[in-house]
Amino acid sequence: MKKRIFFMLFFYSIYVTYSQEKVTDSLQSKALEEVIVTATRTERSLSSLPLPSAIITADAISKAGVTRLSDIIAEQTGLITIPDFGGAEGIQMQGLDAAYTLILLDGVPLIGRSAGTLDLSRISVGNISSIEIVKGASSSLYGSDALAGVINIITKKPKEDVFSGTGTYRYATFETQDANLDFVWKKKAFSGSVFTNYFATDGYDLNEATPEKTVEAYQNVTIQPKFYYDFSKRLQLVLGTRFYHQEQDYKATIDSERYKGLSKIMEWDTQIKVSQKWNASIDSEYELYATNYKTDEFLNDSQGFAFENSFYNQWVFRPEIRTTFSFPKSKITTGLGLNHETLDRTYFASEVVFNSQYVYLQYDYNPSKKWNILTGFRLDNHNQYQSQWSPKIAANYKLNTHLSLKSSIGYGYKAPDFRQLYFDFTNSAIGYAVFGYNVAEERLNALDNQGQVLFRTNGIDFSSELKPESSVNLNLGSFYEKHNFKWDTNVFYNAISNLIDTKVIAQKTNGQNVFSYFNIDEIFTYGFENNFHYSFHSNLKFSLGYQYLIAKDKTVLQELDSGTVFARDANTLESFQLKKTDYFGLFNRSKHTANFKVLYTISKLKTTFNLRVFYRSKYGIVDSNNNQILDQYDVFVKDYFLTNLSITKTFNQKMSVQIGSNNLFNFKNPDQISAISGRQLFARIQFNL
Amino acid sequence: MNTKLIQLSIFSLFIFFTSCTNDDDAVTVTPVSLETKTVTNLYAPQTGGQGQPTAGAFTKFSFSENQIVASDNWDIAFRGTTLIVNGGEAIGLTDEPTRTGDGAVSKVVGTFNTVTTIPDAASFAQDGSGTYAFAEPWYDYNGTTHIITPKAGTIYVVKTHDGKYAKFEILSYYQDAPANPDMTSVSRYYTFKFVYQPNNTTHF
Numbered sequence: 103m104k105k106r107i108f109f110m111l112f113f114y115s116i117y118v119t120y121s122q123e124k125v126t127d128s129l130q131s132k133a134l135e136e137v138i139v140t141a142t143r144t145e146r147s148l149s150s151l152p153l154p155s156a157i158i159t160a161d162a163i164s165k166a167g168v169t170r171l172s173d174i175i176a177e178q179t180g181l182i183t184i185p186d187f188g189g190a191e192g193i194q195m196q197g198l199d200a201a202y203t204l205i206l207l208d209g210v211p212l213i214g215r216s217a218g219t220l221d222l223s224r225i226s227v228g229n230i231s232s233i234e235i236v237k238g239a240s241s242s243l244y245g246s247d248a249l250a251g252v253i254n255i256i257t258k259k260p261k262e263d264v265f266s267g268t269g270t271y272r273y274a275t276f277e278t279q280d281a282n283l284d285f286v287w288k289k290k291a292f293s294g295s296v297f298t299n300y301f302a303t304d305g306y307d308l309n310e311a312t313p314e315k316t317v318e319a320y321q322n323v324t325i326q327p328k329f330y331y332d333f334s335k336r337l338q339l340v341l342g343t344r345f346y347h348q349e350q351d352y353k354a355t356i357d358s359e360r361y362k363g364l365s366k367i368m369e370w371d372t373q374i375k376v377s378q379k380w381n382a383s384i385d386s387e388y389e390l391y392a393t394n395y396k397t398d399e400f401l402n403d404s405q406g407f408a409f410e411n412s413f414y415n416q417w418v419f420r421p422e423i424r425t426t427f428s429f430p431k432s433k434i435t436t437g438l439g440l441n442h443e444t445l446d447r448t449y450f451a452s453e454v455v456f457n458s459q460y461v462y463l464q465y466d467y468n469p470s471k472k473w474n475i476l477t478g479f480r481l482d483n484h485n486q487y488q489s490q491w492s493p494k495i496a497a498n499y500k501l502n503t504h505l506s507l508k509s510s511i512g513y514g515y516k517a518p519d520f521r522q523l524y525f526d527f528t529n530s531a532i533g534y535a536v537f538g539y540n541v542a543e544e545r546l547n548a549l550d551n552q553g554q555v556l557f558r559t560n561g562i563d564f565s566s567e568l569k570p571e572s573s574v575n576l577n578l579g580s581f582y583e584k585h586n587f588k589w590d591t592n593v594f595y596n597a598i599s600n601l602i603d604t605k606v607i608a609q610k611t612n613g614q615n616v617f618s619y620f621n622i623d624e625i626f627t628y629g630f631e632n633n634f635h636y637s638f639h640s641n642l643k644f645s646l647g648y649q650y651l652i653a654k655d656k657t658v659l660q661e662l663d664s665g666t667v668f669a670r671d672a673n674t675l676e677s678f679q680l681k682k683t684d685y686f687g688l689f690n691r692s693k694h695t696a697n698f699k700v701l702y703t704i705s706k707l708k709t710t711f712n713l714r715v716f717y718r719s720k721y722g723i724v725d726s727n728n729n730q731i732l733d734q735y736d737v738f739v740k741d742y743f744l745t746n747l748s749i750t751k752t753f754n755q756k757m758s759v760q761i762g763s764n765n766l767f768n769f770k771n772p773d774q775i776s777a778i779s780g781r782q783l784f785a786r787i788q789f790n791l
Numbered sequence: 792m793n794t795k796l797i798q799l800s801i802f803s804l805f806i807f808f809t810s811c812t813n814d815d816d817a818v819t820v821t822p823v824s825l826e827t828k829t830v831t832n833l834y835a836p837q838t839g840g841q842g843q844p845t846a847g848a849f850t851k852f853s854f855s856e857n858q859i860v861a862s863d864n865w866d867i868a869f870r871g872t873t874l875i876v877n878g879g880e881a882i883g884l885t886d887e888p889t890r891t892g893d894g895a896v897s898k899v900v901g902t903f904n905t906v907t908t909i910p911d912a913a914s915f916a917q918d919g920s921g922t923y924a925f926a927e928p929w930y931d932y933n934g935t936t937h938i939i940t941p942k943a944g945t946i947y948v949v950k951t952h953d954g955k956y957a958k959f960e961i962l963s964y965y966q967d968a969p970a971n972p973d974m975t976s977v978s979r980y981y982t983f984k985f986v987y988q989p990n991n992t993t994h995f
Contacts, residue, residue, distance in 0.1 A: 666900055668944025672970045675962035675982070677902050677943040728931035729943055 140206070140234040140254040142466055142476065143243060143435055144426055152476050152496035152508040154577050154592040154631070158233040160258070165701065165712045167748035167762045167786060169272060169280040169301065171233075171255065172222035177714055177746075178235065179647030179697060180631045183222070184690050185777040189317065192219035196237055196575075196594050197627030197653040197691055198250035202516055204240070206254040208342065210373050211247070214395030216414050216447075218519065224346060224369070226324050228270065228282035229297035231258040238594065239514025239575035242478045242494035243437075245460055249514035249573050250596070257328065257342075258295060260288035267791030272760075274784035277304040285791075294329040305351075306779040308772035313355055316776050320350035322367075340375040352401055356531075361409050363401035370394045383428045391420045412448040416520075419443075433466040435478075445520045449527040451541065454520050458484040474498040476510075486523065486540075487567050490515050496577075504584045508577070508592075515572040522602055522619040523568065534614040536604065539568040542618040546608055549616070558608045562618075569621050573598040588635040595628040624656040625688065641703040648696045653688040658731050669727050669735045684733045686722055692741075694719035708752040712762075716744045723774060739774045743767070760786040825986045825995060827903075828857055832966055833981040835869035845871060846885040854949070854957040854987040863891040866951040869981055872939060872964070874925040877952040879917025892952025896924040899946045903960045903984065906946045909993045915950055929961055938972050939964045951987075958995055959985035 136148040136157050148157060158174060168174050172191045176183040182194040192200020201218035204211060212220060233255055240248040270282040279302045286295040302321035309316065328342035346369035354361045371393035378386045394417050401410040422439030438461050446453040464478030479493040496510030518539065525538040526545060537545045543564045549555050579592030600621035608616040629651035637643045659682060661667050667680045696717040703710045719741045726737040748762030761784065768781035833852065839845040851865030852858070868875050868888060878894030881887050895915035899906050916924045925947070930939045941961040948958045962968055962984065966977040986995050 666944070668900075668902065670941075670943045670962075675968055675970070676984075677945070677960060679902055679905075679944070727943065728933075728940055 138234050138236075139209075139256070140252055141236045141240075142433075142464060143209075143424060143437070144433060144466070146466075149506065149581055149583065150474050150498055150500070152474060152498035153510050154237040154508075154579055154590075154594070156235045156237075156633075158235070160231050163227050163230060163233075165710055165748065165750055166714070166746070167272075167712070167750070167760050167784060168764075169227060170223040171225035171227055171230075173764075174227055174233065175222055175253065177697065177699075177716065179633055180237070180649040180651075180695065181235070182692070182695060182718070183777070184219075186217055186219040189776070190217070190219045190221035191223055191777060193222060193253070194690065195250040196596055197629065197651045197688075198573075198596060198598070201519075202247065202249040202514075202571075202573075204244050204248040204252045206244075206252060207344070207371070208257055208373065209254060210371070210389070210391040210393075210420070211244075211418075212371075213393055213416055213418055214367075214369060214397075214414075215519070216397065217521075224322075224348070224367070225255060226280075226282070226297075226299040226301065228280075228299050229257050229284050229295065229326060230255055232256045237592070238510060238577045239492075239494070239512040239573055239596075241490070241492035241514040242480050242512055243462055243464065245458075245480055245482050245490070245492070246515060246517040246570070249516050249571070249575075249598070257297070257326070258284070258286060259328075259330070260286045260293045260295065263288050263290070265289075265791075268788065269791075270786060270788045272784055272786035275782040276306050276779065278302070278782070278784075288330075291332040292330070294327065296328075297324070297326040299324040299326075308770065308776060308779070313360060314353045316772075317779070318351035318353060320348060322346065322348035336379040338377045340373070340377070343370070343372040345370055352399060354401060356409075359403065361401045361403055363399065363410070365399040366397060368394075368396045368398075385426045385428075387422075387424045389420075389422045389424070391418070391422070393418050414445075414447040416445045416447075417443065431468050435462075435464040435466070437462045437480075447520075450520070450524050451526050454524045456484070456486055456517075456520070458482055472500045484517065487517060487570055490517075490570060490572075505580065505582045508579045508581065510575075510577045512575050513572065514575055515570045517570045518568045518602060518619070525619075529614075532614060533610065533612045535610070535616045537607075537616065537618050539564065539619050542607060546616065549608075549610070554610050554612075555616075556609045556611045556613075559606055562605075562607045564618075568602065568619065569600045571598060571600050571602055571621075586637040586639075589633070591630065591632045593628075593630040595626070597624070597626045599624045601625055622657075625654065626656065627651065627653040627688075627691075641705060643701040645699045646696070647698075648694070651691055651693060651695070653691040654685065655688060655731075658685060661731075667729055667731055667733075669729055669733060672735075680729070680731075680733055684735070686732045686734055686736070686738075689722050689724075689732055692719045692721040694741075710750045712748045712750070714746045716746075718742055718744075739771065742769055742771065744769055744778070756790050758788045760784075760788070825988060827984055827986050829962075829982070829984040830857070831968065831982045833859065833869065833983070835871060835979050835981055837871035837873075837979070840871060844885060845873070848886055849873075849875065849888050851877075851888060854951055854959075854985055855953075855955065855989065857987075863889065864952055866892070866894055866949055866957065867896075867959075871979060872928070872930060874923075874929065875918055876924040876949065878950065879924065880919045882918050882923060883920055890918070893950070893954060894924075894952050895950040897948045897950075898925075898927070899948055899958075900944050901946055902944065903946055903958070906948065906958050907995050909956050909988075909995070910948055915948075930964065936974065938974075938976075939978065940972075955987070955989060955991075956995070957985050957987040959983050 137145050138148050138155055139145055141151050141153050141155055163174050172183050175181050175193055183191045184194050185191050193203050195203045205220050235253050237251040240252045265287040268284045272280040281300045284297045300323050305315045305317040305319045307315040324346050326344040331339045348367040350365045352363040352365040373391050375389045397414040399412045403409050419442040424437045427434040441458045443456040444453055460482045462480035467475045475497050477495040482490040492513045494512035498506055498508045500506045523538040523540040525536050528535040574597050576595040577592055582589040601623035602619050603622045604617040605620045606615045607618045631649045634646045662682045665679050668677045669680055670677055698715045700713045720738045722732040722736050722738050727735055745766040746764045747766050750760040752758040764782045770780045835850045837845050838847045849868035849870045851860050851868040853860045853864055854866050865877050876894040876896050877890050877892035895917045897910045897914040918924045930941050932939055946958055946960050963982040964978055965972040966980040968982040969976055988995055
């Protein structure tokens with residue numbers, strides 16, 4: 103009943119804001135209207151938004167029975183979790199790597215991408231009210247990193263006078279424990295929430311032959327208090343902070359000598375926000391965000407002597423002011439901010455500082471009932487690389503009450519990261535070296551003076567700055583909704599230039615190479631995404647998601663055109679020339695990914711069954727025939743299915759029990775996929791205060 | 792039935808054309824079809840390696856004789872993954888054979904059959920003190936599996952010790968040339984195929 107009222111209120115607020123275009127809507131569809139804030143930084147109805155986007159609700163997360171953000175993200179159409187070398191699980195969106203998706207927590211960016219990937223398993227889903235996903239370049243609002251898209255995690259916020267608490271305990275295979283305690287209250291002007299999570303797992307081992315496990319045991323704690331105070335209806339304060347601490351066993355065997363250590367992550371972020379309503383049409387938000395991401399890692403030999411030590415310590419301070427002007431037919435959002443970022447880490451000569459200032463402007467215009475036009479730009483001025491100007495324009499056309507068409511074109515960019523500019527790394531065992539672009543020349547000269555350089559690669563020049571990676575993104579989609587049927591589709595295209603990759607800059611006298619980072623490649627991705635939802639009745643719902651993807655490197659296509667790429671015949675062992683059709687594309691990209699979900703509720707038993715099946719077609723992870731491209735003669739990871747099932751039974755408002763299994767059919771591919779552990783059974787009990 | 796007839800007629804046409812050109816010694820006419828020969832399991836042992844100084848006799852090969860030779864009439868020689876040519880100066884290796892010939896090597900990117908002309912003289916290199924005619928490694932090394940794979944699309948045109956030409960492609964470094972060598976495969980057994988041009992033409 104409460105939910106109903108909430109929806110009605112929701113509907114009312116949307117109705118007021120969008121009275122211009124909503125008059126023709128049926129009451130039914132409005133009551134279910136979903137609202138998204140990430141796409142425009144204002145509350146917007148999802149159906150009229152001209153950008154490809156999706157919302158994952160708290161209810162969907164709860165029924166899926168997952169505990170970490172990476173788990174639920176991996177269940178969405180077109181989002182594929184890809185582990186990087188360190189095992190961090192990042193997200194591939196529209197065929198672009200994890201480094202190109204911006205991850206926000208309540209609108210502010212999470213940091214700590216030590217190797218480019220932000221590990222999504224760092225985030226507990228216990229206090230999430232919704233996850234908003236906006237696909238396509240979003241640098242016009244969010245600046246760097248928002249090249250493939252943005253994922254915004256929105257935490258629960260009390261809406262009415264309440265005091266409630268939720269306690270959850272979940273136990274799963276591999277001695278995995280997850281415990282949540284979440285309090286939410288609101289009394290008149292003062293409200294808040296305190297969330298704590300404890301997660302521990304024994305890890306798992308896919309290869310018994312090695313002394314190390316595939317994933318070593320680890321545990322982490324999240325404490326996340328958030329307070330809201332309304333000085334008046336016009337002035338509100340939000341104060342939120344989050345602590346995260348993780349410890350993981352670190353083990354290694356080097357030259358048959360066993361080493362043991364510990365790997366620690368400490369994360370802290372704080373957000374202070376004041377919202378001010380000047381009058382009926384002008385709102386401002388003043389936001390101060392500070393965050394620190396720190397890791398410490400050591401490895402000792404069997405006698406307890408230090409073998410390896412490393413650390414990473416990144417800070418970001420970011421004040422921002424946003425103002426929204428609301429007019430009958432349009433909304434203008436402006437923002438102004440600055441970013442101060444520092445990083446000190448092992449393999450950096452000293453602490454490095456990034457400073458940038460930015461402004462953005464967005465115009466959200468409804469010229470008629472049928473049209474919505476969204477346009478904007480952002481300007482970033484940076485002390486390390488050239489200024490970036492990121493425009494975007496999008497339009498939504500409502501053909502009739504059921505069908506709307508949407509299209510967008512935008513610019514996205516990703517600034518060179520600290521590592522690409524300042525890395526100063528020499529491998530002690532093998533002897534190769536990697537230098538960041540900004541320090542490479544100086545370090546190379548130093549090596550030369552020591553007589554360590556055999557020869558330098560011709561034509562290497564550091565005189566111009568390393569450019570940010572940039573993209574042009576196009577989307578064309580439609581949204582159809584009628585009765586119990588919902589269908590959205592989107593065709594996308596991304597062209598990325600100035601992709602940064604390593605290149606050999608010199609050879610050392612020890613025969614090893616010296617690398618640095620350069621703007622080398624041009625890649626493109628295109629494909630389409632489809633989502634069908636059908637409710638037979640309120641107790642039985644189906645959905646089907648599918649993505650088709652092609653991701654290729656332009657330089658490889660040119661090489662194939664000129665006939666300089668070869669492979670060997672498996673029988674005759676003779677070389678033969680590869681054709682363009684032999685080129686599979688970039689690593690880690692599957693042409694087809696699909697998901698099928700069923701949600702079935704037996705009202706009498708208060709029991710819900712949630713079955714999800716996921717498919718991923720074959721993809722490549724190694725160039726097994728050494729011709730520098732992934733072609734159809736390479737060894738591929740075979741296609742596979744994963745099935746997750748969870749059954750939730752509610753006893754009364756106070757308690758619910760859930761059992762289930764992730765990877766029900768125990769799929770494993772130990773040689774090629776280390777991130778899939780095998781079947782995991784779980785049981786969860788939840789108490790509501 | 793029909794396809795057989797077509798195949799037969801193509802074959803006879805082929806015979807007709809090749810027999811026509813057989814007696815021609817003019818360079819401009821369709822080149823003589825030379826025989827492609829395959830050498831299997833040419834053993835090229837070495838001692839040392841893995842940080843120790845390498846040594847041991849090179850396995851010397853003659854294209855014209857299509858066999859391993861003990862004389863100075865060798866064209867190329869193998870020891871482990873090291874390849875040398877009978878031309879130029881001594882590199883400075885232990886147990887290096889003496890060079891009496893005027894051989895040289897040119898690397899061509901392509902497939903074996905598409906290499907039909909002899910490359911420019913400028914692209915040929917000889918061994919020298921501290922430098923190899925086979926300048927870049929002819930193989931890729933996988934650090935995980937330790938497997939050595941000949942680079943696809945790498946064809947060598949060799950000027951033999953007596954000034955003739957041969958082209959060759961290395962197919963395998965392992966005994967009996969397995970399609971997918973693994974850690975149990977026995978290495979230092981070369982399989983390669985070659986075409987030797989006995990005449991003084993610019994074609995193969």
